[in-house]
Amino acid sequence: MNDYKPYSYLYKKTSEPAKLTSCFVVMVPAGKKITFRSGDPSTSGNETHIRYDVSNDSSQLRDRQEEHEHEFAWDGNPHDVVVEIISGGNVKGHSTLNSDEADEL
Numbered sequence: 453m454n455d456y457k458p459y460s461y462l463y464k465k466t467s468e469p470a471k472l473t474s475c476f477v478v479m480v481p482a483g484k485k486i487t488f489r490s491g492d493p494s495t496s497g498n499e500t501h502i503r504y505d506v507s508n509d510s511s512q513l514r515d516r517q518e519e520h521e522h523e524f525a526w527d528g529n530p531h532d533v534v535v536e537i538i539s540g541g542n543v544k545g546h547s548t549l550n551s552d553e554a555d556e557l
Contacts, residue, residue, distance in 0.1 A: 455479050455515075456486075456506065456537040456545035462554035464526065472526045472551060474502055474533045477519050485509035486518065486537060493524050499532045500524065506539035526551065 460476040474493075480486055489503040502522050531551040537544045 454545070455481050456539070458535045458537060458545055458547045460533075460535050460547035460549055462533055462549040462551065463557045464551055464554040465557040466528060470526045470528045471523055472500075472531065472533060472554065473521060473523045473557065474500075474535065474549070475519070475521045476535050476547065477517055478504075478537060478545065479515060480512070480518055481515050482512055483508060483510060485512055488520075489538075493522055493533075495524070498530060499534060501534045501536065503536045503538055506537060506544060 456478060458476040458478045460474065463473040465471045484506055486504040486506055489505055493500045493502045532548055534546060534548045536546045
């Protein structure tokens with residue numbers, strides 16, 4: 453797995469209340485950390501963005517794998533979930549999954 457390239461998977465619950473759960477695993481190199489962006493997940497229309505920013509962290513002495521999960525309400529219609537890892541304004545890694553392909557909870 454390449455640094456900052458998230459391996460994502462999506463779960464859906466279709467019974468009320470319907471929800472989507474986005475899970476991803478990402479490799480973060482030594483000396484760096486990723487931080488959840490305030491205000492996310494942000495939804496516009498049929499697309500939700502989950503963004504993380506990369507910053508320096510000298511206390512992180514080793515490369516490591518991190519796992520993150522986000523759950524949010526869903527109207528049951530087809531929906532894309534985009535996970536982005538951003539450094540210096542540039543997307544370093546991203547993954548997009550559609551609710552039609554999500555595993556049922």
